[in-house]
Amino acid sequence: xxxxxxxxxxxxxxxxxxxxxxxxxxxxxxxxxxxxxxxxxxxxxxxxxxxxxxxxxxxxxxxxxxxxxxxxxxxxxxxxxxxxxxxxxxxxxxxxxxxxxxxxxxxxxxxxxxxxxxxxxxxxxxxxxxxxxxxxxxxxxxxxxxxxxxxxxxxxxxxxxxxxxxxxxxxxxxxxxxxxxxxxxxxxxxxxxxxxxxxxxxxxxxxxxxxxxxxxxxxxxxxxxxxxxxxxxxxxxxxxxxxxxxxxxxxxxxxxxxxxxxxxxxxxxxxxxxxxxxxxxxxxxxxxxxxxxxxxxxxxxxxxxxxxxxxxxxxxxxxxxxxxxxxxxxxxxxxxxxxxxxxxxxxxxxxxxxxxxxxxxxxxxxxxxxxxxxxxxxxxxxxxxxxxxxxxxxxxxxxxxxxxxxxxxxxxxxxxxxxxxxxxxxxxxxxxxxxxxxxxxxxxxxxxxxxx
Ligand SMILES: Cc1cc2nc3c(=O)[nH]c(=O)nc-3n(C[C@H](O)[C@H](O)[C@H](O)COP(=O)(O)OP(=O)(O)OC[C@H]3O[C@@H](n4cnc5c(N)ncnc54)[C@H](O)[C@@H]3O)c2cc1C
Numbered sequence: 150x151x152x153x154x155x156x157x158x159x160x161x162x163x164x165x166x167x168x169x170x171x172x173x174x175x176x177x178x179x180x181x182x183x184x185x186x187x188x189x190x191x192x193x194x195x196x197x198x199x200x201x202x203x204x205x206x207x208x209x210x211x212x213x214x215x216x217x218x219x220x221x222x223x224x225x226x227x228x229x230x231x232x233x234x235x236x237x238x239x240x241x242x243x244x245x246x247x248x249x250x251x252x253x254x255x256x257x258x259x260x261x262x263x264x265x266x267x268x269x270x271x272x273x274x275x276x277x278x279x280x281x282x283x284x285x286x287x288x289x290x291x292x293x294x295x296x297x298x299x300x301x302x303x304x305x306x307x308x309x310x311x312x313x314x315x316x317x318x319x320x321x322x323x324x325x326x327x328x329x330x331x332x333x334x335x336x337x338x339x340x341x342x343x344x345x346x347x348x349x350x351x352x353x354x355x356x357x358x359x360x361x362x363x364x365x366x367x368x369x370x371x372x373x374x375x376x377x378x379x380x381x382x383x384x385x386x387x388x389x390x391x392x393x394x395x396x397x398x399x400x401x402x403x404x405x406x407x408x409x410x411x412x413x414x415x416x417x418x419x420x421x422x423x424x425x426x427x428x429x430x431x432x433x434x435x436x437x438x439x440x441x442x443x444x445x446x447x448x449x450x451x452x453x454x455x456x457x458x459x460x461x462x463x464x465x466x467x468x469x470x471x472x473x474x475x476x477x478x479x480x481x482x483x484x485x486x487x488x489x490x491x492x493x494x495x496x497x498x499x500x501x502x503x504x505x506x507x508x509x510x511x512x513x514x515x516x517x518x519x520x521x522x523x524x525x526x527x528x529x530x531x532x533x534x535x536x537x538x539x540x541x542x543x544x545x546x547x548x549x550x551x552x553x554x555x556x557x558x559x560x561x562x563x564x565x566x567x568x569x570x571x572x573x574x575x576x577x578x579x580x581x582x583x584x585x586x587x588x589x590x591x592x593x594x595x596x597x598x599x600x601x
Contacts, residue, residue, distance in 0.1 A: 150174065152575065153390060153412040155377050155426070157184040159357045159560055160553050161418035163568025165364045166275065171576045175369040176410065177361070178392055180376045185357035188420050189560065191443045191528040192353055193467035193478035195458050196272065196562050197290055198265035199315040199345035202306060203257045203538035204481065204558070205248035220497035223465035227484030237424070238483065241437040244536035255309065257537045260584055261559065262313040264540075267582040268566025269347075275565055281359040284471040285351035291320075291329055292460040293342040299462050300341045307343050317345045331455035335509045350458035350469040353561040374398035377419070378407065379429050386548035387415050387430075414575050416551045421486065421531040423554035432545045436555040438486050438531035442495070443478030444502045445471070445526040446514035453513050464505050475514050477502045481532065481558075490529055499527040532557050542571050543587030544600060551575060552587060574598070 150173050154161045157179035165175045181187065204224065216222030226242065229235035248257065276285070294300035303319055310317040325342040326332055332339065365371055374395045381388040389409040396405070417423045421438040448454045451473060458469040466479030480498050489495055503516040503525060517523025533555050535541070540555040540563065553571045556563050570580040574589070579598055589598040 150414060150575075151412045152176075152414045152416065153178060153410050154416045154418055155390070156418035156420060156423075157181070157357075157361060157371065157373070158187060158189040158418065158420055159185060159353050159564035160420070160556060160567055161416070162357050162361045162364065163275075163564045164416055164418055164553050164571050165369050165568075166360055167569045167572030168575065169364055169367045169369055171572055173576070175364070176372060176412070177364070177369060178372045178375050178377055178390070178410070180374065180395060182373050182397070183358060184361035184371075185354045188530040188532060189357050190354045190530060191445060191476065191478070191526075192441075192530065192561055193443065194350045194352055194469035194471060194476050194561070195290060195467050196269065196349040196351065197559065198262070198269050198562060199310050199317045199348055200290055200292060200460060201258065201261040201265050201559055201562070203248065203254060203261065205245050205257070205536060205538070206254050207249055207251055209249050210246060220494050221480075221501040223480050225480070225482045225484070227482060229485060234485065237437060238485065241435050241534075241536060242483070244435050248536050253537070257539055258309060259313055260539050262310065262315055263582045263584050264563050264566055265559070266314065267570065267580070267584075268563045271565035271569040275360065279360065279363050281356055281363070283351045283353075283356035283359065285349060286456055286458065286470060287349050288457045289328070289344060289346040290348035290350070290458045290460065291325060291342050291344045292462060293325060293332065293339050294462045295338050295340060296463065297340050303341065303343050315345065316347065317343050320344050329455050329457040329459065331453055331510060331513070334511055348458065352471050353564070377426060379426075380415075380550070381409065382430060382547065385546075387550045390415055412549075414549055414551055416553055416571065416575075418553045420554060420560075421533040423533065423552065427545065427552065430547050430550065432547060432550070432552070434541055434552070434555065435536055436533050436541070437483065439534035439557065440482040440484065440487070440529060440531055441478060442480055442498045442502060443476055443528045443530075444499060444506075445474050445476045445528070446503075446506065446516055448473050448475055448513065449515050450513050454510065461505065461509065464501065466502060466505060468506070468509075475506070475510075477506050481534075483534075486531065488529055488531065490527055495529065499525070533560070534558070539585070540567060541587040542567050542584075543574060543589055545588060
């Protein structure tokens with residue numbers, strides 16, 4: 150079957166790979182000149198099957214209110230006027246509030262763990278089949294706490310994860326320092342932690358570009374530098390996709406011709422931009438950008454740097470070693486599609502990451518800012534966030550139009566499995582996991598799925 154995948158981030162490329170595995174004829178379209186140049190570019194690098202709690206929980210509304218006027222707050226809601234795109238933000242915010250209770254939290258955790266476990270096996274299969282190297286570290290993820298009150302809740306979260314089959318355990322400070330000795334200097338400030346040995350880390354950008362290369366070797370076509378402008382419909386089905394070469398691809402011309410691509414199936418995997426694109430054909434999904442930041446620092450003392458990937462509870466950022474660099478990333482800002490790094494707010498958030506690394510791992514990385522002669526590598530990306538944290542994987546009401554988007558904070562963790570599951574659905578197979586696929590009625594593993 151001819152399938153066109155829109156978007157060459159981790160989700161689109163993984164979908165393409167699994168479609169090729171099932172013998173389909175695949176074309177991937179992306180506006181960038183290579184794969185993984187938007188949100189999949191410089192994330193926190195964690196394959197965090199066990200650290201998958203949604204942002205929406207019973208305390209989130211109060212915390213968001215408390216943090217509203219703090220530039221370096223972990224979660225920052227920046228209200229826009231409730232018209233046009235601003236209305237999407239308000240609607241998303243209200244739906245998010247609807248998820249801030251214990252019942253919804255547990256239901257969402259169950260779905261995220263199911264997808265995470267499925268995805269972890271799928272990632273191992275792809276790595277086994279391709280041999281791709283991407284600074285992978287199979288050293289687990291540790292979460293450290295500096296406040297007793299927060300640490301007191303760690304046991305409940307770990308128990309919830311264990312209920313769904315994920316082995317996260319609570320560890321004392323001494324155990325934590327034995328697991329990751331690089332934390333020794335910061336040890337006196339740590340009150341305890343949790344640890345999951347089976348989690349991993351690795352560079353999503355390196356992995357995705359290498360997988361795109363393997364897809365091309367297997368015959369997939371990549372149409373880079375092309376904007377997807379919309380769709381033509383015929384009745385209730387997709388007729389074609391309208392794409393246009395960017396000026397850089399069209400010899401600098403701004404009036405490159407619109408091309409119309411046809412396929413039996415079209416997959417929208419455009420991250421945060423999936424929502425406005427799908428709305429043009431009446432498919433209205435609550436996917437909204439959650440801006441996050443990362444900083445990648447050169448290691449000055451590689452021997453003193455961590456191998457275990459970590460989560461810092463106080464500032465809600467994640468740290469992962471990528472070869473001779475350390476990536477630190479985090480915070481979420483719900484305020485539209487702005488990607489600037491030079492506003493006072495963006496600068497405050499980037500500085501916070503650098504400051505925190507210096508506190509936790511003093512002297513280990515070159516955290517100097519530009520004004521002090523350093524060359525920090527700051528980056529920002531838009532997480533395609535849903536109110537539940539659960540992505541939309543499945544079939545839209547428009548015949549032939551499929552979606553794989555809304556992976557929020559966990560797109561790298563869930564990438565391989567989401568791609569595999571959607572390729573299975575398109576091929577008429579049933580993914581073997583308990584997950585609510587968009588547009589399908591059943592979620593029990595091994596049961597027949599019926600379109601709704
Ligand atoms: C700071 C930060 C830290 C994170 N840390 C982690 C982590 O540790 N672990 C984890 O699992 N996840 C993490 N994530 C989340 C993860 O990075 C995302 O969920 C994931 O990258 C989303 O992948 P995607 O393919 O859906 O989107 P993208 O990577 O954004 O890909 C979408 C593609 O669609 C293309 N596109 C969009 N619109 C159009 C159009 N109109 N025409 C043509 N092309 C178009 C874009 O060019 C892009 O290449 C983090 C995210 C951030 C921001």
